[in-house]
Amino acid sequence: xxxxDSPHRLPNFSAGPATIPTPVLARAQDEMLDWQGRGxxxxxxSHRSKDxxxxxxxxxxxLRSLMDIPDNYKVLFLQGGASLQFSAIPLNLLNGGRGDxxxxxxxxxxxxxxxxxxxxxxxxxxNLVATGKGNNFTDVPAQxxxxxxxxAAYFHYCTNETIHGLQIFEPPxxxxxxxxxxxxxxxxxxxxxxxxxMIYAGAQKNIGPAxxxxxxxxxxxxxxxxxxxxxxxxxxxxxEKESMSNTPATYSWYLAGLVFDWLxxxxxxxxxxxINQQKAALLYETIDNSTFYNNPVAHKHRSIMNxxxxxxxxxxxxxxLAQSEAAGLLNLKxxxxxxxxxxxxxxxxxxxxxxxxxxxxxxxEKKHG
Numbered sequence: 242x243x244x245x246d247s248p249h250r251l252p253n254f255s256a257g258p259a260t261i262p263t264p265v266l267a268r269a270q271d272e273m274l275d276w277q278g279r280g281x282x283x284x285x286x287s288h289r290s291k292d293x294x295x296x297x298x299x300x301x302x303x304l305r306s307l308m309d310i311p312d313n314y315k316v317l318f319l320q321g322g323a324s325l326q327f328s329a330i331p332l333n334l335l336n337g338g339r340g341d342x343x344x345x346x347x348x349x350x351x352x353x354x355x356x357x358x359x360x361x362x363x364x365x366x367x368n369l370v371a372t373g374k375g376n377n378f379t380d381v382p383a384q385x386x387x388x389x390x391x392x393a394a395y396f397h398y399c400t401n402e403t404i405h406g407l408q409i410f411e412p413p414x415x416x417x418x419x420x421x422x423x424x425x426x427x428x429x430x431x432x433x434x435x436x437x438x439m440i441y442a443g444a445q446k447n448i449g450p451a452x453x454x455x456x457x458x459x460x461x462x463x464x465x466x467x468x469x470x471x472x473x474x475x476x477x478x479x480x481e482k483e484s485m486s487n488t489p490a491t492y493s494w495y496l497a498g499l500v501f502d503w504l505x506x507x508x509x510x511x512x513x514x515x516i517n518q519q520k521a522a523l524l525y526e527t528i529d530n531s532t533f534y535n536n537p538v539a540h541k542h543r544s545i546m547n548x549x550x551x552x553x554x555x556x557x558x559x560x561x562l563a564q565s566e567a568a569g570l571l572n573l574k575x576x577x578x579x580x581x582x583x584x585x586x587x588x589x590x591x592x593x594x595x596x597x598x599x600x601x602x603x604x605x606e607k608k609h610g
Contacts, residue, residue, distance in 0.1 A: 252597055253594075257403065259585060259589070284491060308428070313461075326454060329470075335367075339366040339393050340366070341370045342397045344369060345378060346405040347404045347405065347578060349422065368393070380539040396420065398420075406583065425446045446546070450492075533610040536549060
């Protein structure tokens with residue numbers, strides 16, 4: 242089996258689609274042409290066959306166990322990525338009421354803009370609770386300054402802003418059902434699912450390949466969809482159809498199950514969370530002990546999944562990226578909205594890769610600092 246240190250598996254710090262555990266890819270390779278002696282690939286199976294239904298049931302059971310999801314929550318494996326949920330949420334939950342939105346970066350900003358489209362159609366109101374735009378999304382506005390609604394239909398926020406590297410580690414203290422975009426933080430550390438009305442996450446960070454989005458929704462939030470809501474986006478309908486209102490993203494769902502197998506082998510979410518803390522601490526320590534590198538995010542909100550950093554001399558950015566790639570360190574370019582560099586260190590990124598990155602950063606600083 243290929244190992245993470247193999248020259249054919251270079252350290253990949255992509256923000257998404259992101260690194261998938263090597264053992265998962267090796268197992269998928271082994272099963273590609275002939276799944277468990279059935280003579281066909283998973284991607285060729287009928288999604289309603291007995292074999293494929295067993296795959297889906299196992300994946301859901303594993304996810305429920307890994308996240309300790311209560312029985313009164315439905316788990317949906319849907320298509321369209323997290324961005325389609327920006328529309329599905331107001332269509333299902335606004336229902337003539339008011340949706341509160343906290344904006345702490347690009348993705349939560351996109352979510353509120355999409356919700357405003359439906360508010361303009363008369364489906365309800367959208368309220369911007371607070372925004373971190375004034376500080377370039379390097380901190381979260383103090384909750385004492387938030388403009389929360391009375392009797393809001395829901396409160397929406399993004400737990401981890403992939404682009405800006407800002408993370409909110411505990412759910413806000415609000416009265417409305419909390420809707421959380423966890424696309425880049427799901428399964429990275431233990432959480433209490435019961436504190437949320439709904440959690441959703443695109444798969445391509447910590448779950449598997451792109452093409453799949455997971456929705457975890459409390460049952461009492463079902464059955465509120467607007468008449469405008471397409472059936473395929475209706476959470477109640479998808480729950481009744483077991484996420485198969487139409488042909489699902491079958492191969493992505495299968496690979497998600499293999500990732501859940503791998504997570505269990507690592508000791509579960511608590512165990513992987515400790516490793517994630519180690520990786521982030523090492524990288525931030527390297528940045529903070531240097532005058533050559535900088536991370537602007539408030540310390541208490543620094544992401545453990547996405548670490549953006551800049552150089553004191555930005556004219557060296559291109560050289561840093563060229564030399565890091567030549568050294569086998571892939572996808573370190575920062576997002577265009579932020580610039581500089583960004584290391585995404587999701588679950589599948591081993592500590593050894595971060596150690597390699599740190600050594601390169603220290604050597605580069607010695608040459609150019």
